[in-house]
Amino acid sequence: MSTLAAITVLVILIVVHELGHFFAARLQGIHVKRFSIGFGPVLAKYQGTETEYTFCLIPLGGFVGFPDDDPESTIAVDDSNLLRNRPILDRAIVISSGVIANLVFAYFLFIGQTATMGIQNLQPGLMIPQIDNNSAAMVAGIKEGDVILSIDQYLLKEFPAATTLFVEKVKNSIDKPLNLTIKRKDEILDLTVIPNSNKEGRGKIGVGLLPNIESSHAKNLIEIFVYSSKTYLNAFTLTIQGFWQLISHFQENVQQIAGPVKIVEYGASIAQNNFGNLFQFGALISINLAIINILPLPALDGGQLVFLLIEGILGKPLPTKFQESIMQTGLVLLLGLGIFVIIRDTASLTVVQEFVKQIGM
Known part of the structure; x- marks a missing residue:
């Protein structure tokens, strides 16, 4: 769902x-000839007074078609309501x-x-919404929903400063253990993660990062x-x-x-x-x-x-x-x-x- x-x-x-x-x-x-959502085979269409409305198989885009360059259009080329005119x-x-x-x-x-x-108030730390499969973070025991409070004894401030510090530490620590303080619900945990190297030769642990937010x-x-x-x-x-x-x-x-x-x-x-x-x-x-x-x-x-x-x-x-x-x-x-x-x-x-x-x- x-x-x-x-x-x-x-x-x-x-x-x-x-x-x-x-x-x-x-x-x-x-004049508008066609209003289309998606590409590929047409799943459903409706012909209006002037415009054809279509919904296609691949809904990853869309377009609004004009009759300006349609050789089959019955509208005069000098019509003032053509887009190009x-x-x-x-x-x-x-x-x-x-x-x-x-x-x-x-x-x-x-x-x-x-x-x-x-209202969402920024709090110190970073929330982990997603962990890549077989990543360094998964090996270290980090879970979705965890909040990282510190990295190598450096307390994380609010977003975006927290993200800058965290990314910089991970990027420069390939194969070097990093100590993390994690908040998991009401627990405070200490975990160690060892960043891998990405294609550019920078450290990565395979997590998404979001601001740590408290709502009111x-x-x-x-x-x-x-x-x-x-x-x-x-x-x-x-x-x-x-x-x-x-x-x-x-x-x-x-x-x-x-x-x-x-x-x-x-x-x-x-x-x-x-x-x-x-x-x-x-x-x-x-x-x-x-x-x-x-x-x-x-x-x-x-x-x-x-x-x-x-x-x-x-x-x-x-x-x-x-x-x-x-x-x-x-x-x-x-x-x-x-x-x-x-x-x-x-x-x-x-x-x-x-x-x-x-x-x-």
């Missing part, structure tokens, strides 16, 4: 993103509305988190909105910083890129502890989805906005064939990266590793 819940969250975020594009177009009177500002609104929808939706998810889970009920609606706003701003800032860290130190951090399989696994792990945490999980993924889509890369919303910016500077659009070749190349590269990440993340799943062992591979 927790895995299904995590998948549902991802599908909802995709729907929200595509609805942003769809409503931005329809509210401006722009609209002013740059109108098109920019349509293209950017998916990102805006995800950002707005993330804020309301934080409100839902606060209303159901209460909000007193009124004003407190819910104020706290949610602060949480949203903090999450957005940290996400931007994380992306900058990834881009500026790509080779060091490339292994941290997670695809839909890993995201679902992580979401399922969170849901097992408390379904209410899916609000926060959804909000964080929604912010990440928005930032990824606004990057100035071909086949993403940000890439299309770059074309509009160039059109505004030159006073005319770039040749259609040139734009299409750039977008198609970008799409192939993104799909290739996506497939690679999905295969890598699937291969690392515990159930897959156990199956491989059983068949003797």
Whole structure:
């Protein structure tokens, strides 16, 4: 059930993103030919007055299709309500509305988190939501739900300082024992973990890390909105910083890129502890989805906005064939990266590793 819940969250975020594009177009009177969630074989479809709505087998994406380049379209090529015939500002609104929808939706998810889970106060230490199979952490006896209070006599402060210290100690301690003080429910335990080496030659123990949080009920609606706003701003800032860290130190951090399989696994792990945490999980993924889509890369919303910016500077659009070749190349590269990440993340799943062992591979 927790895995299904995590998948549902991802599908909802995709729907929200595509609805942003769809409503931005329809509210401006722009023709929309198709609204699709997912890729691959069509499972269900409905033909509206103008738009065909479809739900496909693989719900890991979606798109809003316009009749502009459809050779079978009966709409005149000079129709003012075709997307390509609209002013740059109108098109920019349509293209950017998916990102805006995800950002707005993330804020309301934080409100839902606060209303159901209460105000979350950061406490010293780090919580372990997930442990990799056959990892150094599992060998050491660390369990999901444990809270790490100290590492090698260094008391951990609140997130994010605690994460920085912990990661740095583990990274520089390959094959060296680290003493951990762990809180497990009402028990305080002392464990020793010996980090392994990852592909980059840095220490790892195979755990996920979350802030250590203590919840209290909000007193009124004003407190819910104020706290949610602060949480949203903090999450957005940290996400931007994380992306900058990834881009500026790509080779060091490339292994941290997670695809839909890993995201679902992580979401399922969170849901097992408390379904209410899916609000926060959804909000964080929604912010990440928005930032990824606004990057100035071909086949993403940000890439299309770059074309509009160039059109505004030159006073005319770039040749259609040139734009299409750039977008198609970008799409192939993104799909290739996506497939690679999905295969890598699937291969690392515990159930897959156990199956491989059983068949003797």
